[in-house]
Amino acid sequence: xxxxxxxxxxxxxxxxxxxxxxxxxxxxxxxxxxxxxxxxxxxxxxxxxxxxxxxxxxxxxxxxxxxxxxxxxxxxxxxxxxxxxxxxxxxxxxxxxxxxxxxxxxxxxxxxxxxxxxxxxxxxxxxxxxxxxxxxxxxxxxxxxxxxxxxxxxxxxxxxxxxxxxxxxxxxxxxxxxxxxxxxxxxxxxxxxxxxxxxxxxxxxxxxxxxxxxxxxxxxxxxxxxxxxxxxxxxxxxxxxxxxxx
Numbered sequence: 243x244x245x246x247x248x249x250x251x252x253x254x255x256x257x258x259x260x261x262x263x264x265x266x267x268x269x270x271x272x273x274x275x276x277x278x279x280x281x282x283x284x285x286x287x288x289x290x291x292x293x294x295x296x297x298x299x300x301x302x303x304x305x306x307x308x309x310x311x312x313x314x315x316x317x318x319x320x321x322x323x324x325x326x327x328x329x330x331x332x333x334x335x336x337x338x339x340x341x342x343x344x345x346x347x348x349x350x351x352x353x354x355x356x357x358x359x360x361x362x363x364x365x366x367x368x369x370x371x372x373x374x375x376x377x378x379x380x381x382x383x384x385x386x387x388x389x390x391x392x393x394x395x396x397x398x399x400x401x402x403x404x405x406x407x408x409x410x411x412x413x414x415x416x417x418x419x420x421x422x423x424x425x426x427x428x429x430x431x432x433x434x435x436x437x438x439x440x441x442x443x444x445x446x447x448x449x450x451x452x453x454x455x456x457x458x459x460x461x462x463x464x465x466x467x468x469x470x471x472x473x474x475x476x477x478x479x480x481x482x483x484x485x486x487x488x
Contacts, residue, residue, distance in 0.1 A: 247277040247467050249333070249356055249395060249429065249457035254281040254319050256293035259462040263326040266466060270328075275467040278329035278354045280395075283344045286319065287312030296335060296343070296361050305343070313345050320351045329353040334391060338363040338377070340384040349390065356429065356457075357391035358399075365404045374404070375413065382417070386424040393455050394421065396431040398439055409439055418446040428452060432471040433459035444479035 251258045331354035335343040364374040456472040458465045
């Protein structure tokens with residue numbers, strides 16, 4: 243869908259700034275945008291000051307402590323998003339031991355699941371590059387093979403925030419090959435753009451028939467439904483493909 247924004251946050255995510263469901267609905271109506279709300283699954287469980295507890299060594303203990311509160315919040319979230327007219331999605335977090343952070347009883351209620359690796363313990367512990375890449379691959383494969391996700395969100399962000407140069411063509415080729423194998427779409431994400439990597443990923447994806455999703459990953463209203471970055475990436479990827487075929 244040309245005007246489908248597949249990754250949007252609301253106050254259910256601690257990273258949300260000025261977005262509300264009403265503001266989204268008004269802008270979507272005005273600009274003919276369809277969209278999915280995909281708030282962080284981990285953020286459902288914790289108070290705002292503990293939203294990023296996934297980076298803590300006592301995360302599993304905290305998750306157990308707040309489990310019932312999170313379950314109730316997820317139930318409320320699904321009802322509110324459905325009532326707002328948006329597609330009901332989730333940005334599925336994965337812990338370093340490959341635990342998927344969500345409630346089994348609610349999978350069937352979701353229209354779209356985007357999976358994301360947000361945290362690598364090997365980076366936090368300042369391990370060698372090979373260990374960091376191996377952890378990234380292990381968690382990404384766990385998401386791909388889970389059968390739960392439709393789209394892999396911002397595929398390389400956790401690595402590129404650590405060191406933008408660490409993502410080379412071989413790693414991008416590995417990612418696209420596995421997306422093809424597991425039939426999972428890849429996300430072009432404009433919240434933190436990495437143009438060169440996104441173009442190369444998109445070129446490979448288009449060549450292999452891997453689906454690409456345009457995602458604003460909106461944290462603020464100005465980002466929602468704005469697709470100029472994605473269109474530039476796709477256009478440049480197609481130009482490279484055309485050049486290769488000449």
